[in-house]
Amino acid sequence: MALFSFRLPDIGEGISEAEIVNWHVAVGDRVEEDGRLADMMTDKATVEMESPVAGTVVKLAGEPGDQVAIGATLVVIETAEEVVQPVEPARVAAENPGVDEVEETAVTPQDRPAHGEPDRPVVAERNVSTPEAVAAEEVPKDHPAATDAASARERSGVLASPAVRARAKDLGIDLSQVRHDGPHVRHADLDAFLRYGSAQGYHAPNVSRARPDEAVRVIGMRRRIAENMAAAKRHIPHFTYVDEIDVTALDAMRADLNGARGARPKLTLLPLLIVAICRTLPDFPMMNARYDDEAGVVTRHGSVHMGMATQTDAGLMVPVIRDAQDMNVWQLSTEIARLADAARTGKATSAELSGGTITVTSLGPLGGITTTPVINRPEVAIIGPNRIVERPVFRGDDIVRAKLMNLSISCDHRVVDGFDAASYVQAVKRLLETPVLLFAD
Known part of the structure; x- marks a missing residue:
């Protein structure tokens, strides 16, 4: 067992802190990877935070209405195995002056340095910043996992985690019609699609809200x-x-x-x-x-x-x-x-x-x-x-x-x-x- 600290990422340009609007988990709850953690509100928007790891929630940063600084611990999760903490962007930039823009990448156990090698910061550039992209580089092309990942990308044309894909499938949503700001579709993007998709001219969900006809005798x-x-x-x-x-x-x-x-x-x-x-x-x-x-x-x-x-x-x-x-x-x-x-x-x-x-x-x-x-x-x-x-x-x-x-x-x-x-x-x-x-x- 190991503890993983999920720190509040930079969720908006010029934002130094965000307010906790609503918790989707409580201490003791089991959370899956890409599972919803909390809704955080800045002066510009409300953003949904998702868990980068699976495990049990052991600590929350505060109550709804509390302010959390960017980079501060939002949730502590107990995981089944050790997970290397995400690298802080400020430290990566200082140690890698040649890299202008970096994004945090959750590092899995297989990404850790081999025994005897010194620890080093893991830097993910824009074009390889998603877990799917990292996996694509590290898995041989003839490996079944690589084949499955490539097939999923070809089917949808967009990147999304398995949990997001499963939810979109249940809702009948074509992921290629969902607008998203980041490199991959998140649960928050699906929520926005369901709330505002029709009003913003997005493709309507494929799920029909019509109920089956019912014949009722008048007696x-x-x-x-x-x-x-x-x-x-x-x-x-x-x-x-x-x-x-x-x-x-x-x-x-x-x-x-x-x-x-x-x-x-x-x-x-x-x-x-x-x-x-x-x-x-x-x-x-x-x-x-x-x-x-x-x-x-x-x-x-x-x-x-x-x-x-x-x-x-x-x-x-x-x-x-x-x-x-x-x-x-x-x-x-x-x-x-x-x-x-x-x-x-x-x-x-x-x-x-x-x-x-x-x-x-x-x-x-x-x-x-x-x-x-x-x-x-x-x-x-x-x-x-x-x-x-x-x-x-x-x-x-x-x-x-x-x-x-x-x-x-x-x-x-x-x-x-x-x-x-x-x-x-x-x-x-x-x-x-x-x-x-x-x-x-």
């Missing part, structure tokens, strides 16, 4: 949903009206109610919206109705059986809140939670999933800017609140921050006229923008 609940939606769009001439509502005061009141709720469930805006819908329906009876188009009869209901569109693993289900007009916000909140849980766990009864007279559908925090919901046939209207956003609005000559929400309503044009739908939404809007009226008799 059970999904088939019923498909049939109901198709029938609704086929038989009902839909139209959608959207209006913007300032819910600043409503949301503030909701927060106040939640602050004093005690053991009662936490309120969302949905129970407050349902109260507003129920309070305005007596003046617009054509909205709370069911249309039997085969019999040609519209039934205007006196009670509000509020359908509540609920997303489940099986698909969209619509449990019904019975006699919603007789419930306060706390009762509505409790019933909403109970029915939603029953639908999602598959415990909702057929009675709880039928008999609605008007439906509300909400995407919750997803919201969206506006929706055009599909009517739950044979009902004639469906209401959809959208996401609340904060925007500046004019109040007289002042500009103030307000919470705004679009409210959508889709109606059956055979039964509901556009004027009626717009008038109804305006009535709901007045209650929501003056929320104290929700609790007035």
Whole structure:
């Protein structure tokens, strides 16, 4: 066993130190030759450091955020056999004045001087600075290793370590299309190719991200949903009206109610919206109705059986809140939670999933800017609140921050006229923008 000190090389012209951004190894980890060690950041770029030897990491220079000087030890690795340390460029230049530019070359045991010969610095000029080039000079041309190395270079046209070649093969990357600053392709060059290759006009990876086609039978609940939606769009001439509502005061009141709720469930805006819908329906009876188009009869209901569109693993289900007009916000909140849980766990009864007279559908925090919901046939209207956003609005000559929400309503044009739908939404809007009226008799 021997210890090998990997010193931080000069990774940029004029750079005296680099910051540790991220470690890819920890003390005790096994690292292979060309394995990733760390990401180092200079004021110009982030560079990935790779191990020149295989072994076990025994020491790291510091933590992410620490600065390491060029030439200082970055990682100490325990190797299976002794490895001669890389030669420092400054010392090589001093001892070899005839050589203008040198690069560090990892020296393997077979490169060490024979017994009895004095130690000497190993200098690699630019044209033989890579391990592949060194190996090519020292291995006889008829040796199998030389044949394999030459074959690899002919196939790719570029120099790269076996680990880099294997990774490129797994990713389907043609090494000849990968840009690299040094004499051979490194892991960092592959990473840059994957991140920026397409944007920089490089050749795209040969790996397709397409998944295999999957045939899924439309059965059970999904088939019923498909049939109901198709029938609704086929038989009902839909139209959608959207209006913007300032819910600043409503949301503030909701927060106040939640602050004093005690053991009662936490309120969302949905129970407050349902109260507003129920309070305005007596003046617009054509909205709370069911249309039997085969019999040609519209039934205007006196009670509000509020359908509540609920997303489940099986698909969209619509449990019904019975006699919603007789419930306060706390009762509505409790019933909403109970029915939603029953639908999602598959415990909702057929009675709880039928008999609605008007439906509300909400995407919750997803919201969206506006929706055009599909009517739950044979009902004639469906209401959809959208996401609340904060925007500046004019109040007289002042500009103030307000919470705004679009409210959508889709109606059956055979039964509901556009004027009626717009008038109804305006009535709901007045209650929501003056929320104290929700609790007035």
